[in-house]
Structures are given as C-alpha cells and as structure tokens.
Amino acid sequence: MSELVQLRGLRVVRGQFSLKVQSLSVGGGEVLGVVGPNAAGKTTLLELLAGMLGAEFGMVQVFQLDPFEHPAQVRSRLGYMSDDLPVFDLKLSRLMEMISRYYPTWDWDLCRKLLRDFDLSPSDRPSKLSKGEGTKLRLVLAMSFRPKVLLLDEPATGLDLGGRRKLLEYVLRTAGEEDRCVIISSHQLADIERIADKLLVLNNGTVIKQGMAPELIGEGRTLEEALIAWGAAG
Amino acid sequence: MSPVIPIPIHLSSASGVPFYKQIFDQMAEAVCSGELLPDSVLPSVRDLSQALLVSLITVRRAYADLEAGGLIIRRQGQGTFVASKIEAATRRRSRGEAQDALGEAVQKARRLGLSAEEISATVQEALAAFGGRDE
Numbered sequence: 001m002s003e004l005v006q007l008r009g010l011r012v013v014r015g016q017f018s019l020k021v022q023s024l025s026v027g028g029g030e031v032l033g034v035v036g037p038n039a040a041g042k043t044t045l046l047e048l049l050a051g052m053l054g055a056e057f058g059m060v061q062v063f064q065l066d067p068f069e070h071p072a073q074v075r076s077r078l079g080y081m082s083d084d085l086p087v088f089d090l091k092l093s094r095l096m097e098m099i100s101r102y103y104p105t106w107d108w109d110l111c112r113k114l115l116r117d118f119d120l121s122p123s124d125r126p127s128k129l130s131k132g133e134g135t136k137l138r139l140v141l142a143m144s145f146r147p148k149v150l151l152l153d154e155p156a157t158g159l160d161l162g163g164r165r166k167l168l169e170y171v172l173r174t175a176g177e178e179d180r181c182v183i184i185s186s187h188q189l190a191d192i193e194r195i196a197d198k199l200l201v202l203n204n205g206t207v208i209k210q211g212m213a214p215e216l217i218g219e220g221r222t223l224e225e226a227l228i229a230w231g232a233a234g
Numbered sequence: 235m236s237p238v239i240p241i242p243i244h245l246s247s248a249s250g251v252p253f254y255k256q257i258f259d260q261m262a263e264a265v266c267s268g269e270l271l272p273d274s275v276l277p278s279v280r281d282l283s284q285a286l287l288v289s290l291i292t293v294r295r296a297y298a299d300l301e302a303g304g305l306i307i308r309r310q311g312q313g314t315f316v317a318s319k320i321e322a323a324t325r326r327r328s329r330g331e332a333q334d335a336l337g338e339a340v341q342k343a344r345r346l347g348l349s350a351e352e353i354s355a356t357v358q359e360a361l362a363a364f365g366g367r368d369e
Contacts (some may be wrong), residue, residue, distance in 0.1 A: 024353050028288070029290065030288055031290075063270075101341045136365070165287060168287045169284055169287060172284050172287065172289070172290070173284055173288075175290060176280040176283065176284065176290065193247065193253075194245075194247065194253065194287055194288050194289065195287065195288065195289050196289055197289045197290060197291040209351055212291065213289065213291065214252055214254060214291065214292065215294060217331075219250070219255070220250045220251075221250050222247065222248070222250055224319075225250070
C-alpha cells in the first residue's frame with residue numbers, strides 16, 4: 001500500500017495558533033477521519049495538504065511532493081472541498097465546463113451521475129442554491145475528476161439525510177479503490193465512526209490520539225463518548 | 235445501484251457495540267440458522283462496505299473474525315463463501331450462546347431465592363413446555 005500523504009515533524013504557526021503533528025501517513029484505500037473541537041486545527045491541516053498554506057517546520061508530502069511548492073502538480077490529482085470555497089456564479093453546466101478544463105482526468109459520466117445523485121440541475125446557478133445544495137455542488141466539483149487524494153473539510157454542512165448517505169457512499173467508493181484515499185474532517189461523529197479506517201484527534205493544535213479507528217474507540221462506547229473521555233469534546 | 239447483500243444487516247450506531255461486531259453477530263447468526271446456505275457466495279469487502287456505509291476496515295475485521303470462527307472461507311481469486319462444513323463451529327457457537335442464556339436465567343433464579351432443586355425442576359418444566367423432545 002503506497003503512502004499518498006505523509007507528514008513528519010510538522011509545525012505551523014499562525015499568530016496565536018500553532019498546529020503540531022509529529023507523524024501522519026495515509027495510504028491508498030484508506031479513509032482518515034480528522035476530529036476535534038472548533039479551532040483544533042482541522043482546517044489548517046487540510047489547507048496544508050491542499051498546498052494553500054506552507055509549514056514553518058517539518059515535511060508535508062502529497063504524491064511525494066510538497067504541495068506548497070508544487071501546487072499545480074498536486075492539485076491536478078487532489079480534490080479539496082470546503083463548504084465556504086468560492087465558486088463563480090455561472091449556470092452549473094457552464095461552471096462544470098470551465099472547471100473541467102483544469103483537470104485532464106475529468107469524468108463527465110461521473111459528473112452527471114453526481115449531479116443526479118445530489119439532486120442538482122445543470123441549469124441551476126450557485127447564487128440560487130440553498131446552503132445544503134451549495135455543499136453538494138462543492139462535493140460534485142471536488143469529486144468529478146476522480147482525484148487520488150480527496151480532502152473534505154466539513155462536507156456534511158447543511159446536508160439532508162439523503163445527501164449525507166450519498167456522501168458516505170462516495171467516500172467509501174473512492175477509498176474502495178486501492179490507489180485513492182480520503183481525508184475527512186467533520187463534527188458528524190456518527191458518520192466518521194462509520195466510515196473512517198484511521199482517526200486523527202486534534203485539540204488546540206495538538207494530536208490527542210491517532211491510530212486505527214476500531215482500536216482507538218474500543219468497545220462499549222461511541223466515538224462521541226470516546227472524544228468526551230479524551231477531553232476533546234470542546 | 236448499491237450492491238445487493240444476501241441478508242439484511244441492521245447497524246445501530248447508538249448501541250456502543252462496534253460495527254464489526256454487529257456485522258459478525260448478524261452474519262454468524264444467519265450462517266448458523268441456515269439462512270445463509272453453505273457454499274453460497276458473500277459480497278466482497280468493498281461491496282459490503284458500500285452497501286452498509288461502513289469503513290473497509292470494519293468489514294475486513296468482521297470477515298476475518300468469521301473466517302477465524304470457521305463460518306466463512308475465502309478462496310483466492312474467487313471471493314468469499316459461507317463455509318461448506320459449519321456444523322462443528324455452529325454447534326460450538328450455539329452451545330456457547332445457550333450456556334450464556336441459561337447461565338443468566340440460573341443467576342436470576344438464584345437472586346429470586348430459588349433452591350438448586352427448584353431451578354432444576356423449573357428447567358425440566360420449561361423443557362416440557364417448550365418442546366423437550368429432540369426431533
């Protein structure tokens with residue numbers, strides 16, 4: 001199993017906030033769940049991996065490249081989704097056509113299927129969409145080019161039950177391919193508990209726990225109860 | 235769309251019982267009760283993961299435990315099947331479960347103040363009432 005994402009001795013400082021991760025690796029076929037209270041550093045971690053931030057100390061590698069140094073090479077194979085990612089206010093069909101040009105691996109069949117599964121119409125416009133529909137649109141954009149690494153930052157915001165189940169299905173389908181992985185941060189702990197192979201628990205910029213999900217959570221308690229026990233409930 | 239799974243598996247996220255254990259229990263029961271026939275094919279780890287919306291590691295773990303218990307077998311390149319000979323494992327498992335259930339009943343009877351003879355007599359009565367004769 002090849003490692004798609006690797007971190008060593010990472011430290012990022014942003015004003016008062018600093019994020020430290022000693023070591024992390026995610027290989028093909030894996031789902032990593034990143035959990036922790038607000039301001040734990042989940043978004044910072046995902047932004048680092050997406051090459052949107054640089055690290056002061058340590059090594060960040062995606063596809064064995066530093067994503068901050070090689071953004072184009074990394075981003076062509078990495079899908080990043082956050083519910084506040086800005087999108088152009090164009091008819092979805094136009095928007096998709098425009099974005100598809102950036103990605104050699106864009107899969108139109110998959111894109112149409114995603115739009116159908118998430119109940120979006122190609123004639124919709126982003127400004128007319130509800131919060132949940134906006135989330136769905138950003139998921140479609142992040143997944144339509146079959147990225148090898150899929151980063152999802154709070155991807156369930158505003159989603160209804162059907163949308164959430166579709167999201168879980170697509171995450172598992174992605175990680176069901178041995179050369180692809182998903183890193184997902186969420187407060188939907190029951191969902192994370194279902195789909196994560198590995199967990200990274202952050203609190204105030206520090207790793208509280210990390211490892212294989214079933215072992216970390218153990219028996220007789222849910223992930224939510226485990227987080228409370230670890231003092232990472234916020 | 236979603237892969238078909240041969241038996242309904244219901245997962246409860248509030249129970250505190252790990253998902254791999256819930257899958258193991260329900261599949262073991264389906265195998266032992268004969269609901270899943272010997273040699274019948276089971277979904278791949280990937281298909282079951284997508285059908286149940288649980289992680290691959292969860293399904294892998296459930297399958298590994300079922301395999302270790304002799305209830306299913308994996309044939310290289312062919313897939314996963316219900317074991318052909320499950321009687322020994324089934325009987326061991328059924329006996330274990332029955333022992334647990336009877337053990338609990340005996341403890342309760344003790345707490346209620348019944349003597350050993352009274353308990354024994356009650357078990358005999360229950361056997362008579364609920365079909366005491368082997369088929």
